[in-house]
Amino acid sequence: MSVLPPYSIRVSARAKRLQLKVLPPGKVEVVVPKRFNLNKVPAFVAEHHQWLQRHLDSMATQYVAEPLLPEMVRFPAIDEQWRVEYHQGLRSRVVDLGDYHLKLMGPDEPHAGKVLQAWLQQRAKQVLPPWLEEVSAEIGLAFNRVTIRAQKSRWGSCSSRRNINLNRALLFVSPGAVRYLMTHELCHTRHMNHSPRYWQLVATLMPEYKKYEAELRGAMQVIPRWALPVD
Numbered sequence: 369m370s371v372l373p374p375y376s377i378r379v380s381a382r383a384k385r386l387q388l389k390v391l392p393p394g395k396v397e398v399v400v401p402k403r404f405n406l407n408k409v410p411a412f413v414a415e416h417h418q419w420l421q422r423h424l425d426s427m428a429t430q431y432v433a434e435p436l437l438p439e440m441v442r443f444p445a446i447d448e449q450w451r452v453e454y455h456q457g458l459r460s461r462v463v464d465l466g467d468y469h470l471k472l473m474g475p476d477e478p479h480a481g482k483v484l485q486a487w488l489q490q491r492a493k494q495v496l497p498p499w500l501e502e503v504s505a506e507i508g509l510a511f512n513r514v515t516i517r518a519q520k521s522r523w524g525s526c527s528s529r530r531n532i533n534l535n536r537a538l539l540f541v542s543p544g545a546v547r548y549l550m551t552h553e554l555c556h557t558r559h560m561n562h563s564p565r566y567w568q569l570v571a572t573l574m575p576e577y578k579k580y581e582a583e584l585r586g587a588m589q590v591i592p593r594w595a596l597p598v599d
């Protein structure tokens with residue numbers, strides 16, 4: 369028998385069964401329902417070994433082909449394209465040259481990559497909160513606070529205190545999908561579950577939501593390598 373790939377375990381209050389996830393750029397996560405016997409996890413991973421290997425292999429090919437630093441940054445959500453120029457320099461920083469042109473500096477590519485990630489975070493913070501405010505006002509569902517995060521497996525969430533988390537990688541999906549995700553989280557301020565009544569509310573506010581739901585399901589894999597949170 370071959371060796372199992374390393375994996376991490378996340379206990380989730382909401383999970384109803386064991387779930388296996390391959391997160392970019394190639395991390396395996398097992399989602400375990402609360403009170404599940406953790407001793408059973410290795411056998412579960414072994415059982416899905418082939419499936420896992422297939423997914424890890426295809427993800428590896430996809431990400432190896434991508435450079436660590438992009439020459440172009442595209443944000444379909446806000447229809448922006450930024451040209452990126454990298455210069456070696458002692459201090460890591462990013463300079464906005466205007467006209468959607470960034471100058472990236474750092475002693476090496478990983479350092480410059482970190483600066484670019486910080487810039488992405490900042491851009492998302494400028495754009496997503498006012499957008500959420502707008503959707504919230506439009507559909508008449510209020511929230512408390514919004515936080516922008518770098519997450520690998522979730523696009524957003526809403527707490528019982530009506531605090532909303534948005535993944536900064538939403539900048540890489542279509543505007544419709546961003547609006548759907550925001551509507552989805554705002555609807556949780558009314559129903560803290562995915563009950564039929566919850567989905568009815570979503571459908572009333574956004575009848576075409578299913579196509580965006582489908583877009584988001586596959587979109588975690590299209591986040592460019594440079595933008596993935598490092599852990």
Ligand SMILES: [Zn+2]
Nearest residue numbers: 552556561562
């Ligand atoms: Zn939800």
